[in-house]
Amino acid sequence: MALLTCENLCLAYDKKVVLSGLSFTVERGNCLCVVGENGSGKSTLMKALLGLLPVAGGTISFGEGLSRKEIAYLPQQSVFQENFPASVREVVLSGRLSRKGFLSFYNREDRQTAERYMEKLGILSLEDSSFQTLSGGQRQRVLLARALSSEPELLLIDEPTTGLDPVMTGDFYDLLEEIVSLGKTVIMVTHDTAAALRYATHILHLHNRPLFFGSSEAYQNSAVGRKYLGK
């Protein structure tokens, strides 16, 4: 069984259906890129996968013993409150909470894991800095470190490069490549089709319903893909 299977999924806000008839599977180690216009339901799909939005129809099922707690995500935009007092270390450590039971004290392993990912993402020197005073790119690294600290099986990423400069975008994709090479499964929403084709094993093209789902090679040769890629 695949790591994630969606069957005839229908998602709606109250009565307003934004996505329907969606079926796809994600195997362990896949990198699925979700593309589509603004408002096509990409973030909505992410919310449903995270259990933040109840499904209006169809099913989402996890295989290979995957549980919701092993899914981490990098939100689309971080609209955090101005002047929220939180150090980088506190934010990254909070990623470990999903692995905790009733008691949520951090132990040595938690701290070491958080430190490892802060180091990997080049933010260890910022650990005592205030999260709010960081630049957009730095903040995103912190949030990625938070997500990775829970050592998730499946990582959901929503439009990671929006608002990043080209250098930071390049850095981000290097990181992504590394995450994928570690055997992690990634589902990423993106506008950046060039990147999508470079890193994705599979593409899901949405427009309130699925227009395409398949391997990235097949996508490049499909009618939808050719049109969207402007070829």
Add this chain to the structure above:
Amino acid sequence: MLDYLKILFTGSIFANALIVGVLLSVCASLLGVSLVLKKYAMIGDGLSHVSFAAMAVAVATGQSPLAFSLPLVMLTAFLLLRLSEKSRVKGDAAIAVVSTAALAVGAIAARGTNIDIESYLFGSVVAVTRQDVILTVAVAAVTLLLYVLFYNRIFAVTFDETYLAAGGGHPAVYNAVIAILTAVTVVVGMRLVGALLISALILFPPLSAMRLFKSFRGVVTAAAVLSVFSFLTALVVSLFLDVSTSACIVLLDLLIFGGAALFRTLQKGGA
């Protein structure tokens, strides 16, 4: 005069006020950090008015004030927090409506009873009884225990509720914990500092601490320390000058806040 002070400082009145005040200051400021950061600070104010109304109604109808008001205030806290989560505007409006209505109900219910409205509104720290002390110690023990036990999740629910929910955490549970602990602290606390001034205990120390520290832990610690400091100082000063302790607490808190804001401005200017 000196004899009076001597009795005050050595007698159990002072000791009672001291214990109750310190414990309440700590509890209110810890909860206040989350309430202020979630922009729910006015809930404390609304609850104090509901608490006042509930007490007045309880006395007028011959029921135990605490047993009557505690569940009522808890329920109000829970509902207001839920409403504020759903919609900022609705939450703010609801708090304003509940506050005003409660004051009106309280004022009418208190007529004809022997309730000393002034002491309910402004509190009287030297009127703390042994029972109040026992109750406060129990409430504070539970509050502090839960706060320490859930500290990391309280941080998470305050910082990024959605992420906590996505990780399988239950933000509603921790929000409810915060709401209930706030309700209990307000009900017990208003007997000490009064309905009108309990929200100062919730509001000021966190606001000052936020201007001095950058980490959540730093802010939480500083808020508790500042709160206890201003209570102790205000208690001594108010007894010497024979003025309202709660008024002194608020003025001192305001002074500390001014100092913290100045510190922040200077720091920003220097950096």
